[in-house]
Amino acid sequence: MSVLALEQALNGLQFGLMLFLLAAGLTLVFGVMDMINLAHGSLYMVGAFIGAWIVGLTGSFLLGIVGAVLGTAAFGMALESSLLRSLYARDHLSQVLATFALILILNDGTRMLFGNDLPLSAPAALDGPVELLPGLSYPAYRLVIIGAGLVLALSLYLLVVKTRMGALVRAGASNREMATAMGVDIKRLFTVVFGIGAGLCAVAGVLMGPLLAVQVGMGENILILAFVVIVIGGIGSIRGALVGALLVGVVDTFGRTVMQALFREFLPPQMASAAGPALASVAIYVFMAAVLAIRPQGLFPARG
Amino acid sequence: MPSRLCRSTLASAFVAFGLAIGVLPAHAADKVKVGFVSTLSGPSAALGVDIRDAFLLAVKLNGGKLGGLPAEVIVSDDQFKPDVAKGLFEKNIKRDKVDFMTGVVFSNIMLAALPEALDAKTFYLSPNAAPSSMAGKDCNPDFFAVAWPNDAYHEAAGQFATQRGMKSVYLIAPNYQAGKDSLSGFKRTFKGQVVGENYTKLGQLDYAAELAEVRAAKPQVLYVFLPGGMGINFIKQFVGAGLGKDITLLLPGFSADQDVIGPVGGAMSGLFNTAHWSPDFSNAANQKFVAEFRKEYNRTPTLYASQGYDTARLIDAAVRDVKGKLEDHEAVRKALKAAKFESVRGPFRFNTNQYPIQNYYVRTVGSDGKGGLINKSFSEPILKDHGDAYVQACAMK
Numbered sequence: 159m160s161v162l163a164l165e166q167a168l169n170g171l172q173f174g175l176m177l178f179l180l181a182a183g184l185t186l187v188f189g190v191m192d193m194i195n196l197a198h199g200s201l202y203m204v205g206a207f208i209g210a211w212i213v214g215l216t217g218s219f220l221l222g223i224v225g226a227v228l229g230t231a232a233f234g235m236a237l238e239s240s241l242l243r244s245l246y247a248r249d250h251l252s253q254v255l256a257t258f259a260l261i262l263i264l265n266d267g268t269r270m271l272f273g274n275d276l277p278l279s280a281p282a283a284l285d286g287p288v289e290l291l292p293g294l295s296y297p298a299y300r301l302v303i304i305g306a307g308l309v310l311a312l313s314l315y316l317l318v319v320k321t322r323m324g325a326l327v328r329a330g331a332s333n334r335e336m337a338t339a340m341g342v343d344i345k346r347l348f349t350v351v352f353g354i355g356a357g358l359c360a361v362a363g364v365l366m367g368p369l370l371a372v373q374v375g376m377g378e379n380i381l382i383l384a385f386v387v388i389v390i391g392g393i394g395s396i397r398g399a400l401v402g403a404l405l406v407g408v409v410d411t412f413g414r415t416v417m418q419a420l421f422r423e424f425l426p427p428q429m430a431s432a433a434g435p436a437l438a439s440v441a442i443y444v445f446m447a448a449v450l451a452i453r454p455q456g457l458f459p460a461r462g
Numbered sequence: 463m464p465s466r467l468c469r470s471t472l473a474s475a476f477v478a479f480g481l482a483i484g485v486l487p488a489h490a491a492d493k494v495k496v497g498f499v500s501t502l503s504g505p506s507a508a509l510g511v512d513i514r515d516a517f518l519l520a521v522k523l524n525g526g527k528l529g530g531l532p533a534e535v536i537v538s539d540d541q542f543k544p545d546v547a548k549g550l551f552e553k554n555i556k557r558d559k560v561d562f563m564t565g566v567v568f569s570n571i572m573l574a575a576l577p578e579a580l581d582a583k584t585f586y587l588s589p590n591a592a593p594s595s596m597a598g599k600d601c602n603p604d605f606f607a608v609a610w611p612n613d614a615y616h617e618a619a620g621q622f623a624t625q626r627g628m629k630s631v632y633l634i635a636p637n638y639q640a641g642k643d644s645l646s647g648f649k650r651t652f653k654g655q656v657v658g659e660n661y662t663k664l665g666q667l668d669y670a671a672e673l674a675e676v677r678a679a680k681p682q683v684l685y686v687f688l689p690g691g692m693g694i695n696f697i698k699q700f701v702g703a704g705l706g707k708d709i710t711l712l713l714p715g716f717s718a719d720q721d722v723i724g725p726v727g728g729a730m731s732g733l734f735n736t737a738h739w740s741p742d743f744s745n746a747a748n749q750k751f752v753a754e755f756r757k758e759y760n761r762t763p764t765l766y767a768s769q770g771y772d773t774a775r776l777i778d779a780a781v782r783d784v785k786g787k788l789e790d791h792e793a794v795r796k797a798l799k800a801a802k803f804e805s806v807r808g809p810f811r812f813n814t815n816q817y818p819i820q821n822y823y824v825r826t827v828g829s830d831g832k833g834g835l836i837n838k839s840f841s842e843p844i845l846k847d848h849g850d851a852y853v854q855a856c857a858m859k
Contacts, residue, residue: 162678169670274504277725280702287704294677295704300670369699370667371691411671418660419675435637435661 161294166411172300174407175307179362180380181387181399182314183355189331189394189460191348193246194253197237197260198359198384199377205230205360207268210276210372219281226360234356235349243348265374275373278364303365310361311400318396327351331394331460383410386442390449392456401457406442413441491561491788493532494781497554499547499575500565502539506690508721509567510539512763513589513770516751517564519758520774528774529781536560544574551578561788562587564773567766569593569612569640580604583791585798589773590766592817594643598852601815606798608776609769610738611817611850612640615714616647616687618736618822618845623683623712624653625844632681632709634672634696636688637661644687644714650851657681662688667695673703685712693717694725701729710734715837718827719764723835730827730835738818739768739807740825740839748806762836768806779803815856819849 184198209226213219241260245253279285280299287295318324326347329337338344363376370376387406391398418434425433449457498517500510514537521533536558540547547566554560555578563579566572569591576596579586585604592607623631631654635641641661649656658679660672676684684705688696693713700711706729715737716722723730741752741762751771755763763771776798783797784790799812810820821843830836 162674165674165677166671169674172670173668279698279727285702287702289704297670297699297702297704299702369695371695414662414671415660415675435663439663 161291164291165294165296166415167408168296168300168304170408170411171404172304172307172407173411174404175304175311176362176366177380177383177387177407178311178400178403179307179358180384181391181403182396183352183358184384185388185391185394185396185399186327186331186351187355188388190327190334190351191246191330192334193242194250194257195242196254196257196381197264198355199379199381200261200264201230201234201356201359201377202363202380203268203374203377204233204264204363205356206278206363206367206372206376207272207276209360209364210278210367211272213278214276222278223361223364226364227357230360230363231353231357234359235353238349238352242352243345246348261378269374275371278367278372280368299368303369306361306365310358314358314396315400323347323350328460383442386446388456390446390456392459394460395456395458398456398458398460405445409445410442413438417441491531491786493534494528494562494777494788495558495560496528496533496535496777497551497558497560497563498535498537498565499540499550499554499563500537501542501567501571502537504542506542506567509590509690509764509766510565512721512766513565513567513773515759516755516763516767516770517589517774519755520771520778522758523754524774524778528778529783529786531781531786537565540566540571540575542568542571544571547571547575548578551575555579555582555584560584562777564589564777566591576605585794587773587776587798589769593640594850594852597815597817597850598855599857601856601858603795603816603858605816606776606812607817608773609765609818610820610822611852612643613647613650613850614738614822614845614848615716615736616644616685617651617848618824619685619712619714620648620651622734622736622824622844623685624651628682628710629654630657630681631655631683631685632658632660632676632679634660634662634669634676634684634686634688636664636666636692638664641687645685648685654682662692666692669696669699670703673699673705676709677703677705681709683710683712686717687714688717694722697722697726697729697733712736715739715765715825718825718837719766720762720836721764723827723837728835731829733827735825735827735837736822736844737765737825737837737839738810738820738822739765740823740837742836742838743806743808745804745806745808747804748808751806772803772805772807775803775805776801813849813853814858815850815853816858817850817853819847821846822848 180202187193187195205226208229209222212225213222245256284299284302286298288298288301289295318327326342387402388399391402417438421430421434500514501507502510527533536554538550540550562585564587567590572591576586580602583604587606587608590609592609592611594612596605597611631652633645635645686696711733713735715735718733718735752763779802780794780797784793788794801812810818813819822845823839824844825837825839827835828838
C-alpha cells in the first residue's frame with residue numbers, strides 16, 4: 159500500500175508541477191496586469207507544436223524545448239505588444255471575449271500551419287522505467303519532468319524574490335497604480351512578464367506532449383485547471399500558484415483512484431463504478447469550492 | 463477536400479459510364495445509389511476514412527458497379543456530430559433517394575441518425591457500429607450489422623484469458639455506455655477473478671494514476687477498452703511504467719490495429735488482441751483485398767477498412783441476386799440476409815436479428831519482415847460460429 163501511495167504521490171507531483179508552469183504565467187498576467195487571458199492555453203499549444211515540429215526536423219528533444227521556449231516567448235511578446243496591450247484598460251468581459259476569439263484564431267492558424275496534430279515521443283533513452291524501490295519502477299521520462307519542474311519552480315521563485323525585476327513584478331501585483339507612480343516602466347515589465355509566462359507554457363507543452371498528445375485544442379482543457387490553481391493559490395502569487403498546482407495535482411490523482419476504491423468498500427459494485435468516477439472528476443472543483451468558502455482570497459493572496 | 467473531390471470524380475465517371483452502356487432493361491433500376499455518411503474530419507477521422515477508402519476501392523475494383531448496375535456513392539462528413547449525421551441522412555434519403563445508407567463509425571452518431579433511414583424503409587448497412595440495443599429489442603428488418611456486435615471482441619478476449627488459465631484480471635474502460643458494455647462482455651466469458659475495475663474519464667490521455675493502481679493490484683491480465691488516441695497513450699505509458707514484464711496486456715482488435723501500431727511503434731510487439739479479421743487471412747478474397755488496398759493507398763488496411771470493403775461487396779451481392787430490381791424491398795432484404803459473397807473475414811452469416819455469426823481470432827503483433835509490425839492471427843478461432851447474447855430479445859424470426 160505504501161508503494162502505491164508513493165507512486166501516486168509522484169504522479170500527483172509530476173502533474174502538479176506541469177500545472178504550475180502554466181499557472182505561473184497565468185497568475186502573473188492576471189495579478190500584475192489585471193488581465194484575464196483565456197488564450198494562455200493556446201500558448202501552451204503553440205509551444206507544443208513548435209517543439210514537436212523542431213524535434214521532427216532535428217531529432218533532438220533538447221533542441222525542441224529550447225526552440226519552443228524562444229519561439230513561444232517571442233510570439234507571446236509580439237502578441238502582447240501588438241494586441242493584448244490595448245485590452246488592459248477594458249473591463250474583464252471584453253478581455254474574455256477578445257482572448258476567446260484569439261483561442262479560435264490560434265487553433266485554426268495552428269491547424270493551417272501544422273495540421274491537426276503532430277507526433278511527439280519521449281527521447282528513446284527515457285522510454286523505459288527506472289527502479290526506485292524494490293517493486294516500484296517509475297517511468298524515467300516522468301522523473302525528468304519532475305526534475306525539470308522543480309528546477310524551474312526554484313528559479314522562478316529566486317527570480318521573483320531575489321532580483322530587481324522580481325521586486326517590480328511583486329510591486330505591480332500588489333499595487334499597480336502605486337508602482338507606476340514610483341516610476342516603474344510598466345509597459346516593458348508587462349511585455350517581459352508575458353514573454354516569461356509564454357516560455358513556461360512552452361516548456362509544459364513540450365514536456366507533456368509525449369504523455370498526452372500534441373493536437374489542436376489541447377490547451378483548453380488544461381487552461382480550466384490552471385484557472386482553478388490560481389484561484390486556489392491566490393491571484394498574482396507565485397507561491398500560491400505552486401502550492402495550488404501541487405494540491406490540484408495530488409487531489410486529481412488520488413481522486414481518480416482512491417475515490418473509486420473507497421466507494422467499492424461500502425456500495426454495491428454497480429453503484430460504486432457509477433458514483434466513483436463521477437465524483438472523481440468533480441473532486442478538484444469540490445476542493446476549490448471549499449477553499450473559496452473558507453478563504454475567498456486564496457491561500458496566499460498577493461494583495462494585502 | 464479529398465472527399466468532395468472523390469465524390470465528384472466518381473459521379474462524373476459513373477455518368478460517363480451510364481452513357482456508354484446506353485439504355486438498361488426497363489424492369490430493373492438503372493443505377494444503385496448509396497448514401498455514405500461517416501466521420502471524415504477531426505481527431506477521430508482515421509476510422510471513417512479507412513471505411514470510405516475501402517468501400518470506394520471495392521466499387522472501383524468492380525468497374526464502378528454494384529451488382530452489375532452503375533454505382534453512385536454520395537460521400538459526406540458527419541463531423542463527429544450526431545445532429546449533422548441526422549441531417550445528412552435526411553438529405554440522402556429524401557432528396558437523393560438513395561437505395562442504401564451506410565458509413566457511420568460511432569454508435570452514438572448512428573443511433574441518432576438511424577431513424578431517418580428506418581422510418582423511410584431505407585436499408586442501413588452498418589460497417590462498424592453494432593450496439594446491443596439494435597441486436598435485441600430494437601432489432602429492425604432494414605438494419606444489418608455487417609461488422610461485429612459491440613460485445614464480441616471483449617467476449618473473445620475473456621475466452622482467451624480463460625483458455626490460457628489466467629486467474630486474475632484488471633479491467634479499464636472509459637466511463638460511458640460502450641465502455642461498460644465492453645467490460646460486461648469480457649466478464650461474460652472470463653472465468654477467473656476480477657481484481658479491479660476502473661472507469662476513466664472519456665478522452666483521458668494520462669493514465670499514471672490508473673497504472674499505479676494496476677501495479678498494486680498485481681493482476682495476471684490487464685484488459686483495456688480504450689478506443690483511438692486514449693489507447694495509443696495508454697499502451698505507451700503501460701510500457702514506459704515497466705508493467706509489461708509481469709502483466710499480460712490484452713486488447714480488443716481495434717486498439718492494436720495498424721492505425722495504433724504506427725504511432726506506438728515497437729512497444730506493440732508481442733501484444734495479444736482479438737478480432738474477426740486479420741490482414742494475414744489466407745482466403746482468396748482477403749489476399750486480393752489487402753494487395754489492392756496497399757497498391758491503391760500505400761498502407762496496410764485496418765479492421766475498419768475490411769468492414770467497409772465487405773459492406774460494399776454485400777450490396778454488390780444483394781443487387782446481383784435480385785437482378786437489379788431494387789424496388790422489391792422484401793426481395794432485396796432476403797438477398798442481403800443471404801449474404802452470398804466471399805467475405806474477407808472468411809465464413810460468416812446473418813443471425814435472425816441480422817447481426818453476424820462468425821469466428822473470432824486471437825492476433826499477435828509481430829514483424830512484417832520489412833522492419834514494420836503487423837497483426838498475425840492464430841490459426842484456430844477462439845470463438846467459433848459466435849453470435850451475440852441479445853438475439854433472444856429480437857422479435858424477428
